[in-house]
Each structure stands twice: as structure tokens, then as C-alpha cells.
Amino acid sequence: MKEFISLVVAPKEQVDPAWWFVIQGDNVLVRHDSPRVVIPRVSSLFGLGMSIMRQHYLGRLDGCHCYAVEVADSASPPQGMEFEGLRKIYGLLDDDLFSLAGKALQIIDWDRTHRFCGRCGSETRTHATERAKECVRCGLLHFPRLAPAIIVLVKREREILLARARRFTTAMYSTLAGFVEPGETLEEAVVREVKEESGITVKEIRYFGSQPWPFPHSLMIGFTAKYAGGEITLNDEENVDIGWFAPQSLPPQLPSEMSIARKLINSFLQETN
Numbered sequence: 186m187k188e189f190i191s192l193v194v195a196p197k198e199q200v201d202p203a204w205w206f207v208i209q210g211d212n213v214l215v216r217h218d219s220p221r222v223v224i225p226r227v228s229s230l231f232g233l234g235m236s237i238m239r240q241h242y243l244g245r246l247d248g249c250h251c252y253a254v255e256v257a258d259s260a261s262p263p264q265g266m267e268f269e270g271l272r273k274i275y276g277l278l279d280d281d282l283f284s285l286a287g288k289a290l291q292i293i294d295w296d297r298t299h300r301f302c303g304r305c306g307s308e309t310r311t312h313a314t315e316r317a318k319e320c321v322r323c324g325l326l327h328f329p330r331l332a333p334a335i336i337v338l339v340k341r342e343r344e345i346l347l348a349r350a351r352r353f354t355t356a357m358y359s360t361l362a363g364f365v366e367p368g369e370t371l372e373e374a375v376v377r378e379v380k381e382e383s384g385i386t387v388k389e390i391r392y393f394g395s396q397p398w399p400f401p402h403s404l405m406i407g408f409t410a411k412y413a414g415g416e417i418t419l420n421d422e423e424n425v426d427i428g429w430f431a432p433q434s435l436p437p438q439l440p441s442e443m444s445i446a447r448k449l450i451n452s453f454l455q456e457t458n
């Protein structure tokens with residue numbers, strides 16, 4: 186694992202090769218190095234022949250400067266490179282660079298959606314020393330958006346609760362998840378979400394781990410919990426199916442290996458092995 190130091194103020198001069206996270210829409214520029222992909226590492230983007238619409242300095246990865254920049258939708262990728270979605274390059278790009286690509290996408294998305302102040306409607310400008318956009322008229326600071334969401338694996342003896350969400354376009358089943366509401370603790374969000382989606386109550390809520398989920402700007406906070414009582418009732422606004430599943434009879438389609446949902450399920454499978 187490389188060491189990343191998060192910084193806001195860019196160096197005065199850029200001479201050595203830097204990592205350039207070039208964003209176009211929801212995609213990031215990669216060079217194909219079959220079967221893997223890499224992020225371009227050059228001293229300046231001039232050589233790549235693309236003009237920059239917005240730019241943020243991210244910090245240093247093992248001493249090497251990192252930039253997030255946005256280019257126009259019409260910009261064509263340089264020879265040998267492509268703009269690719271994050272999901273597509275998962276596992277093909279080094280973990281450190283993948284997580285920075287997610288950070289770059291979120292910062293660019295935040296910048297382009299906070300060009301005007303939410304309070305007075307005036308223009309904002311990038312703050313000189315903080316990761317913030319500052320209103321030129323009233324001074325209100327707008328920080329990058331981050332939406333905390335809980336995700337929970339509910340266990341009942343040797344079974345787990347999985348649902349096929351209405352929003353999934355495939356027959357995938359996953360653990361329950363939902364956004365944290367203002368004024369709520371994470372544990373309260375777990376209890377509420379499970380109750381809303383399944384009708385059951387849970388106990389023994391334990392922290393599992395977390396994962397930034399840049400689609401578009403969530404932070405997934407994972408928990409395990411034990412069944413406490415109640416019968417499953419399908420909330421058909423949220424799910425098309427929900428039920429208890431034993432390790433030997435899991436649904437054929439589970440979340441991708443990159444997701445914390447899958448890590449929760451895999452940890453249960455290891456426990457019950």
C-alpha cells in the first residue's frame with residue numbers, strides 16, 4: 186500500500202511526472218496495459234492535447250503529485266487511452282489509484298454542481314486553502330458532499346437476510362442498506378432501515394467496516410446484527426423479494442466482489458464454514 190497525503194494547495198511548480206486523474210462525465214482516463222489499466226503519469230497534460238475545464242490538486246501518493254481535472258465531453262482520448270467507468274476498471278487498476286480515481290470523480294462532481302451559492306445564488310470560487318467552494322457574495326462555504334449510508338448483514342442462526350431491491354436491474358440479492366437521516370445515530374439508522382424493509386427487529390449491532398462508494402458520493406458504513414423478533418413482510422416499494430438464506434442455498438447473483446455488501450456476505454460464509 187502506498188502512502189497518500191491528502192492536500193489542497195498545489196505546488197507552485199510542476200516539473201516531475203504527476204498522476205493525472207482526467208475526468209469526462211462519470212468516466213476517468215486510463216491507458217490500457219493489457220490486461221490491466223494505468224492512470225497517465227506525465228509532467229503536464231499539455232502533451233495529451235486536452236484542454237482543462239476545472240482542476241483540483243489532491244495531494245501526494247508516495248511523493249508523487251496527484252491532480253483531478255475535468256475535460257470537455259467532446260475531448261477525445263489520446264492514442265492508446267480510453268475514458269472508462271469506475272466499475273469497469275475495478276480490479277484492473279492498483280487499489281491506491283482506484284481509490285484516488287473515486288476521490289477525483291467525487292471532487293470534480295462536487296465542483297461542477299456547486300458553481301452557485303445555495304443561499305444567495307451568487308457564484309462560488311474555489312477556496313485557496315481548504316477543500317471548499319466559497320460564495321463570492323455572502324461567504325457561505327460549500328464542502329464536498331458525502332452521504333452516509335448504513336449497510337447491514339442480519340443473521341438468524343445459520344441464515345442471513347437478503348433482498349432483491351426494486352432498483353436492481355438484475356436478479357441480484359444483497360444485504361439491506363439505506364441513507365442515514367439527519368438527527369439519527371448509525372445504530373438507529375440500522376434498526377429503522379431493517380424494520381422498514383423487512384418488518385423485523387434486530388439486536389447486537391456491531392460495526393464491520395466502511396467503504397467509500399463514489400456512485401455518486403456515498404460512504405457505506407457496514408454492520409452486522411442479529412435477528413431479535415418479528416416476521417418478514419415484503420415492503421414492495423423497496424424490494425421485489427426478501428428472505429432468509431443459508432450458505433448452501435444463496436441466490437445465484439450476489440453483489441460484486443468490490444462491494445462491502447459482498448465482504449459482509451463472504452465474512453458470514455467464512456464464519457459458518
Ligand SMILES: [Zn+2]
Pocket residue numbers: 302303304305306307320321322323324325
Ligand atoms: Zn452566497
